Amino acid sequence: GEDVEQSLFLSVREGDSSVINCTYTDSSSTYLYWYKQEPGAGLQLLTYIFSNMDMKQDQRLTVLLNKKDKHLSLRIADTQTGDSAIYFCAESRSGGGADGLTFGKGTHLIIQP
Amino acid sequence: DSGVTQTPKHLITATGQRVTLRCSPRSGDLSVYWYQQSLDQGLQFLIQYYNGEERAKGNILERFSAQQFPDLHSELNLSSLELGDSALYFCASSVGGTGLETQYFGPGTRLLVL
Numbered sequence: 599g600e601d602v603e604q605s606l607f608l609s610v611r612e613g614d615s616s617v618i619n620c621t622y623t624d625s626s627s628t629y630l631y632w633y634k635q636e637p638g639a640g641l642q643l644l645t646y647i648f649s650n651m652d653m654k655q656d657q658r659l660t661v662l663l664n665k666k667d668k669h670l671s672l673r674i675a676d677t678q679t680g681d682s683a684i685y686f687c688a689e690s691r692s693g694g695g696a697d698g699l700t701f702g703k704g705t706h707l708i709i710q711p
Numbered sequence: 712d713s714g715v716t717q718t719p720k721h722l723i724t725a726t727g728q729r730v731t732l733r734c735s736p737r738s739g740d741l742s743v744y745w746y747q748q749s750l751d752q753g754l755q756f757l758i759q760y761y762n763g764e765e766r767a768k769g770n771i772l773e774r775f776s777a778q779q780f781p782d783l784h785s786e787l788n789l790s791s792l793e794l795g796d797s798a799l800y801f802c803a804s805s806v807g808g809t810g811l812e813t814q815y816f817g818p819g820t821r822l823l824v825l
Contacts, residue, residue: 628811640713640801641754641816686754690811698744698756698769699814 604687604702611710616674618705620687623668627689630663631699632672635684644672644685674707682709714738715804715817723823729790732820736783736804742766743785744805744814745777749798760785761808792824 602622610616622630631646647654647661647670654661660673674681684704691700714737724730736743745757747770756769760779771777774792779785789796799819805812 629813631813633816640818641803642713643813643815646813688754698746698759698767700756701754703753 601700602687602689602702604685604705606703607706607708609708609710610677612677612679614677616672616677616681616707618672618674618685618687618707620670620672620702621668622670622687622689622700624689624691624700625665625668626691629690630661630670631686631688631690632659632661633686633688633701635686635704637683641686677707677709679709679711682707713815713817715802715815717800717802717817717820719820720818721821721823723825724792725825726792726794728792728824729788730792730822732787732789732800732802732822734785734787734802734804734817736785736802737815740804740806740815741783742805742808742812743779743783744803745771745785745787746801746803746816747798748801748819749795754801757787759808766808789822794824797822797824 604620632644633641658675662671686704687702688699716735718733741762744759748754757771758777759767777787801819803814803816805814
């Protein structure tokens with residue numbers, strides 16, 4: 599199976615909170631990231647969390663990490679039309695060597711007016 | 712704007728051909744990573760260079776190669792191109808070489824192989 603899993607789609611109403619979920623399998627993951635990709639654009643780093651943290655808040659964004667269940671979530675408060683994008687969860691692993699990020703397939707966030 | 716630049720933005724070529732994609736990292740970053748984004752495979756790590764040396768290899772095909780030059784820019788060479796190589800190719804950079812530092816992505820090069 600995949601190392602990082604995400605739901606493919608999430609639809610929310612404008613003004614509501616969006617919660618995008620991600621599960622990962624590698625317990626040695628050191629950092630977990632959320633990236634945003636708008637249509638035709640590159641990947642924008644939104645936020646990241648170190649694996650010894652449970653929560654991180656950054657303005658409208660809240661990241662929750664449940665290391666026991668290997669579950670990561672991104673909450674976007676007061677979702678706006680500009681938040682419409684694909685959101686990727688990614689992990690980087692420790693182990694003494696360098697490695698690239700392992701990404702989920704991405705969650706398409708659809709905003710309903 | 713992440714500070715990572717990639718050229719060209721778009722590339723159209725034919726099967727069997729060879730192309731070179733270029734990436735300039737953010738000022739001060741020593742590591743460059745290459746990723747491929749396709750509809751069926753998603754985002755996959757290809758290769759990483761740190762200060763001119765290859766540091767890590769991911770799912771990179773033998774037909775593909777990369778290098779990092781003394782000025783730290785990097786090139787990804789794709790040869791004997793196949794239809795399935797059509798994808799968005801991203802470059803990312805980070806300060807260090809452990810793979811644990813935050814990676815900043817460029818806008819990508821969209822490759823279409825006909």
